[in-house]
Amino acid sequence: MESNKILKNIPLIFLLSLTIFFSACSSKKLYEPNVVAGDWQNYGENNATIVAVASNTALLDNGEVLTQEGRVTLNLEDSFRVLSKSDGWIISANIDGNLSLQYIADESMQEKFELKKTIATASVKDDILAVLFADNEMALYSIATKDLIFKEKGSAQKIIDSRVVNPYFMNDLVLFFTLDGKIVIISSKVKKRLRTVIVSSEDNFNNIIYSKIVDNKIVAATGHKILSMGEKEIRAKYELRNLIEVNETIYLTTKQGELISLTPDLQVNKKVKFPFAHFLGMIEHNNKIYLLEKAGYLIEMSKDLLEYKVYEVDLEDGYVFIANKKFYIDDQFLSVE
Helix, strand or coil: CCHHHHCCCCCCHHHHHHHHHHHHHHHCCCCCCCCCCCCCEEECCCCCEEEEEECCCCCCCEEEEEEEEEEECCCCCCCCCCEEEEECCCECCCCCCEEEECCCCCCCCCCEEEEECCCEEEECCCCEEEEECCCCCCCECCCCCCCCEECCCCCCCCCCCCCCCCCCCCCCEEECCCCCCEEEEECCCCCCEEEEECCCCCCCCCCEEEEEEECEEEEEEECCEEEHHHHHHHEEEEEEEEEEECCCEEEECCCCCEEEEHHHHHHEEEECCCCCCCCEEEEEEEEEEEECCCCEEEEEEEEECCEEEEEEEECCCCCEEEEEEEEEEEEEEEEEE
8 A cells, every 4th residue: 555645635724734743843942961871772664554544544655554452454545544443343435435444353344334525534333433524524324224314514714633532432422523613412312412512623633633531521732722521611722733731731732842741621730942953742651751852862751740851763754653652653663661
């Protein structure tokens, strides 16, 4: 499979967002640490190059898919791109809305849908396929019958962040994290929209890029704001790059080069600033937070954000995917174990 074939079939809206994002970053000053502890030693070869990244998967040029649990060999059709791994299925689609489900444990189990328009992302739970389209429309389908169960229109967005969050199943509820900064809660049982919650309302790059349940609260973020929704809704304004949750503590990095620790109610525990740093991702391991920095550094930070060391890393340009305590970059990986 050739990477240029895949890229030709990624919707223009995603490629445009990536182009603008990386062009803006290239004009900024570079992070320069005062002290470097040494060279990071834990590298490995991936034996294949990442050609596309989704929320919880990365597609390699040899046809394999990286997931949080390991590699999956996939017989991906030409012009298809991987959308997600969900409930034991790998979900892929092409720009025309043809969607494929391939069951990881049994290659003979496959399902096909002809949905007629470009898909942003999708998830599966039991017999229900939840689809978020590139025009921000939301829909639920029966996998067994292919029937449409529910459909809800959304507001189309011209420019979005390439990170799109998969629909999330919570018992009989389906949470859609939309391209215009909302959480739409659907009941699959009564086939009705129950609630819409606004995370942020910016004109561009306003899609939800992160979501998780933290301390029984829904935490969701766009590139502009973070929301914690429990008995009450709390919002905080940050220009986010990355976000992870560790034992009910939220860690986020910002475009200003900050690493910030928050409570589930978005109260600040501690913050540290690294001038001009452009963070590509975070991993927690052994009570430390590891931050990959674009200029070629790995920052090893204590979880209380009081101590850190900076290591120099050999960093190639390319897609970045995080799984199994590793930063996968292009055709190599950098391990924090």
